[in-house]
Amino acid sequence: MSDRDKQGVIHEVNGPILRIRIPGICNGEQVKIGKLGLYGEVIALKGETAVVQCYESTEGVCPGEPVVSLGKPLSVELGPGLLGSIFDGVQRPLDKVLLASGDHIGRGIQLPALDRDRHWHFTPEPEIQASARLSPGQLIGRVQESAIIQHRILVPPHWAGELLELAPEGDYRLDDPIGRLKLDDGRTRKLMLYQHWPVRTPRPYLRRDHGLMPLVTGQRILDTFFPLLKGGKGAIPGPFGAGKTVLQQQIARWADADIVIYVGCGERGNELVDVLKTFPQLQDPYSGHKLMERTLLVANTSNMPVVAREASIYVGITMAEYYRDQGYDVVMLADSTSRWAEALREVSGRLDQMPVEEGYPAYLASRLAAFYERAGRVETRGCGKGSVTLIGAVSPPGGDFSEPVTAHTKEIIQTFWALSKELADARHYPAIDWVGSFSEHVSTAAQWWHKQISPDWERRRQQALGLLARDAELSRIVNLVGPEALSSAQRWELVGASLIKEGVLQQSALDPVDTFASPEKQFLLLDMVLMIYDRGVELIELGISVQELTDLPLMAKARRAKQTFSSEQTGQIRALMEEFKHAFSQIRLEYAKFKEHAQ
Structure with missing residues (x-):
């Protein structure tokens, strides 16, 4: 059937949802709408009546205006020129859109994605x-x-x-x-x-493979405590102001991936403007070239059409799969899937679909699962192994992790980096809650850490998490009855947990030294603070007071080591550890002499 036969008229306009009568059209086809030439896609059919969601505002569109089928589904152009580009939610290049329509995106503009x-x-x-x-x-x-x-x-x-x-x-x-x-x-x-590919269809591959290597982000609480494998699925849930966007930008900048795709889906315009201004100025830490030479951005802010917001997620993941098929390791960051889910909710409401939890459509969980399942490490058809690592930010209202989007996401993903408003208010960044977070990749990541860094990694990690758990229990006792109720050993546990939090977990994205930590530096910092704790336990058992240990001038050095020594200065961290061992040995000797003299 020719395009001339696939012409129709608009019957009804309901926000971004239109009902049209057009013979022979298929579900999923794109259409050109009205005199303005707006673009949309068919999402439901009933006889010759089709339901169309429009990617742009339908103000001024009237029933009776013509509609023409384009004979293809929503697709993206895939070829040279993607990297370094900034697209909107339906892959229009925003730099070309700026030249064509100025600061505000005009309706009906259709430009090729690639030059x-x-x-x-x-x-x-x-x-x-x-x-x-x-x-x-x-x-x-x-x-x-x-x-x-x-x-x-x-x-x-x-x-x-x-x-x-x-x-x-x-x-x-x-x-x-x-x-x-x-x-x-x-x-x-x-x-x-170049080639075209429909965004809602996953690109084929030979077979799915198991993830083997952790994604090194340079962020200690992520890499050391809650690792994510290349080809894995992760989520960053957190309330407003907890630091989701900064954490995602840190991952985009420092992750040891070949390609980074950042999809700003429904977030505030000022946050995306910051990303769009900052990224082109950043230097890739691995190659020394501009970061944008291995990065592409999809920008769809909260004031842009809601349906394009829903499409932007699929545009980003399709481009990620394309580079995966070339044998590259790709990281895609979606900020945020909550805004995407809100777009689904709005469209389903206009379609009169039965709402379920908090007004979301019944298919919310299956849509989330289908999106995250497009991540993975695979054997490609012609370029060896490649991977897509998906990291989605989730913005639960009021920080309620039991709300539907967060709850369903938690069931699907493998690594959960839960952000805490309390930690953010205490200026502890990244504000990742070590109690509410988890990773299913620890045993696999441990094999890499044991081979590359140290066989003690898993033991030290478990020891640190155990100490942090006891710190939470003891802190509740202190809040109820005061520190006097604790024994010396318990007070030293609080000191040890404080060392872990200040010397390892806290990490400043703005500090030129501390913004990135190599795996070796991460382990040495953790090993150092736990060595201090272990030696202190021995001395306290001998009868030495907690106050004497905390008054050591070296303790401040341990807390500042992360900012004092760069990833290339691991030798100095080892030297500081030797200083601690010597200082503790001296305390032990002096105490032994004191005991001998007292007897």
């Missing part, structure tokens, strides 16, 4: 010649997309057949064919530097 005028230097794979049999997802050439990322040109996932010709090495624009492929059904298709 059609730029030339890219294409290098074909030497072993691929004409008449070769090509399989879906096979690597056929390379383009240097940025100084640090080589873009691998792949056969589209559903194409297979005989290669008729492949372009020689040279400079090509995106619309210049680089080859021709005769498909198995006899049709001939042009091979391009």
